[in-house]
Amino acid sequence: MGNISLNQVTKSFGDVQVIPPLDLEINEGEFVVFVGPSGCGKSTLLRLIAGLEDTTSGAISIDGNDATSLAPAKRGLAMVFQSYALYPHMSVRKNIAFPMKMAGIDETVQNAKIDAAAKALNLTDYLDRKPGQLSGGQRQRVAIGRAIVREPAAFLFDEPLSNLDAALRVGMRLEIMELHEKLQTTMIYVTHDQVEAMTMADKIVVLQAGVIEQVGSPLELYHAPRNKFVAGFIGSPKMNLIEGPEAAKYDATTIGIRPEHLTVSNTEGMWKGIVGVAEHLGSDTFIHVHETGLMDMMTVRITGDIAAKHGDTIYLTPVADQMHRFDADGLRIA
Ligand SMILES: Nc1ncnc2c1ncn2[C@@H]1O[C@H](COP(=O)(O)OP(=O)(O)OP(=O)(O)O)[C@@H](O)[C@H]1O
Ligand SMILES: [Mg+2]
Numbered sequence: 001m002g003n004i005s006l007n008q009v010t011k012s013f014g015d016v017q018v019i020p021p022l023d024l025e026i027n028e029g030e031f032v033v034f035v036g037p038s039g040c041g042k043s044t045l046l047r048l049i050a051g052l053e054d055t056t057s058g059a060i061s062i063d064g065n066d067a068t069s070l071a072p073a074k075r076g077l078a079m080v081f082q083s084y085a086l087y088p089h090m091s092v093r094k095n096i097a098f099p100m101k102m103a104g105i106d107e108t109v110q111n112a113k114i115d116a117a118a119k120a121l122n123l124t125d126y127l128d129r130k131p132g133q134l135s136g137g138q139r140q141r142v143a144i145g146r147a148i149v150r151e152p153a154a155f156l157f158d159e160p161l162s163n164l165d166a167a168l169r170v171g172m173r174l175e176i177m178e179l180h181e182k183l184q185t186t187m188i189y190v191t192h193d194q195v196e197a198m199t200m201a202d203k204i205v206v207l208q209a210g211v212i213e214q215v216g217s218p219l220e221l222y223h224a225p226r227n228k229f230v231a232g233f234i235g236s237p238k239m240n241l242i243e244g245p246e247a248a249k250y251d252a253t254t255i256g257i258r259p260e261h262l263t264v265s266n267t268e269g270m271w272k273g274i275v276g277v278a279e280h281l282g283s284d285t286f287i288h289v290h291e292t293g294l295m296d297m298m299t300v301r302i303t304g305d306i307a308a309k310h311g312d313t314i315y316l317t318p319v320a321d322q323m324h325r326f327d328a329d330g331l332r333i334a
Helices: 042-050 092-102 107-120 136-148 166-183 194-200 218-223 228-233
Strands: 004-013 016-026 031-035 057-062 077-080 154-158 186-191 203-208 211-216 240-243 254-257 262-265 271-280 284-290 298-303 313-318 324-326
Touching (some): 016 042, 016 057, 031 042, 042 154, 042 186, 077 136, 092 136, 166 194, 186 194, 228 240, 284 313
Parallel strands (some): 031 186, 077 154
Antiparallel strands (some): 203 211, 254 324, 262 313
């Protein structure tokens, strides 16, 4: 259970097509992340799968059955949004029970499922509280609990963590991954945060303007981005993309070097530049280098703390075999 297949799916709002014909296979048990800049169509695609939007053309099938015009409630999927939409006057237990109550499920069965969900989500001690007495992370867990008890074929998450502060986001990210390990249910997770995509996904779908730029595992995308867009989007700090005569030396229109694939020296190296800002994180140092004559600003990532300050002359050398090449259309050259 939990195979989802999109075949030539399109979506237009009025005469604006936001999703051109798109094919996508999501396999049972996979953790799939849709990632891309704001407005690229991530939520629209998720809502098409959920049935909250109608497709303009094309077909969606779930577990081999045509679901294209099936009502959302009949698709067997559970959606978790950024806003938790809990009932404030109901206890956590009642909030989680709500969909089962609506479905007329026996109360003993309800309670068993609530207890199992609460255990999986570390909510056992909070079942009698009201949402107003919970932290943001706990509320999000209740919303997930309400989805779990429906035993969906797949969970659909639309930026579920964006209301949470940075530390809580990391904690919840791990909890959702743990939950996926436990349940082994298909999960589709929308985010614009490429770090979330890299850390959580079995399979990342990179979208731009409704078009799938690449589908692959996090490390496939990191090591072999199909085009300049994916190269620039995946990885933090961003890959340095160099055009012009330096790229031509490598028979490419653009060459790309990730910040972590540059070595530095104060005396010698392939490219000379001047240190702009050096960010000392302790674990790493990010150095932003100007006046290389290659691009506006190059970024270098060095493990650990190294002495580098504004105005220093610095020499950069790319690590052999770690250079990416792109042609005039921005496509990867093998
Ligand atoms: N109901 C609607 N009517 C008209 N246009 C819409 C509607 N919903 C979305 N769009 C447009 O479709 C495109 C994709 O929107 P969508 O919400 O899917 O983007 P997104 O990738 O989820 O962005 P974000 O990261 O900001 O949430 C956008 O250009 C948006 O303006
Ligand atoms: Mg969105």
